Amino acid sequence: MIRTLVVDDDYRVARIHAASVDRMPGFVCVGQAHTAEQARQSVRELAPELLLLDIYLPDEDGISVLRGLNAQGGDGGERTDTGVAPDCIVVTAARDLGTVRAAMQLGAVYYLVKPFGLRQLRNQLEAYRLWRQHASGDGEADQETVDALYSLLRGPATQPGNLPPTMRKVLEAVRSSDEPVAASTLAERLGISRPTAQRYLSELHRRGALELHLEYGNAGRPVHRYGPA
Structure with missing residues (x-):
């Protein structure tokens, strides 16, 4: 579970956001704060x-809080006992570009401008969850993997504009097909390997962008075909 702290000076808004967090699979709201x-x-x-952090707080602005979280020296008072600062999604009515730039420079993973719908908040939380899942572990990342990690933070994970290039091509190919397609057919059509096609198809199905159709023959395992969700 992703432990999330909601920081907002408006008690009602904080309660609403906390309830939204608790309804999200994989998240739990561990507390609410109303001042820096x-x-x-x-x-x-x-x-x-993870913090859902408002900028307008009664004693200090949220940028100061975020700056303290990322401080390498000083008292480090805002850090956890592990010395690792939480990730941050800024949730605020502050629209000036200076504040946006400061939040980005201080490592905010996203910036939601109030007012927004709760669905937009839930979409961003889901994007963050997927980003954490894909960014965890060791090993090396090629450019497509890096692009995918950045794209996951930019919004709903199934919008074509937010997908890495090959995954986007796979999604578009399935959506343009007259009937559900198998990984082997898609691989030949796009000029990619079958394992690559299957990996992207499985991921798009897991994200809810594609629907899985099982085609049973006379014997053996069923053929997995995919169509638009």
């Missing part, structure tokens, strides 16, 4: 992995 000082204390005591 409460946010610092909650980070120390609750060790969240």
Whole structure:
């Protein structure tokens, strides 16, 4: 479960966002804070992995909190006991580009401008969950993997514009097909390997962008074919 702390000076908004977090699979809201000082204390005591952070707080702005989270020296008071700062999605009515730039420079993984619908918040949380899942582990990343990780943070994970190039081609090919297609057919059509096609098809199905059709023959395992969800 992704431990999430909601920081917002508006108690009603904080409760709504906290409830949205708790309804998201893979997330749990571990607390709410309404001032910068409460946010610092909650980070120390609750060790969240993700902040939903407002900019307009009564005692300090959220940028100061974010700057403290990323400080390498000083007292490091906002850090958790592990010394690792939580990730941050800024959730705010602040629209000036200076604030947006500062949040990006300080490592905010996304910036949601109020007002927004709860569906948009849920979409961004899901994008963040997928990003964490794909970014975990060791090993090396090629350029397509890097592009995919960045694209996952830019919004709903099944919009073609937010997908890495090959995955986008796979999705578009399935959507343009007159009937559900198998990985082998798609691989030949796109000039990619069958394992690559199957990997992307499986991932798009897991994200809810494609529907799986099982075609049973006379014997053996069923053929997996995919069509638009």
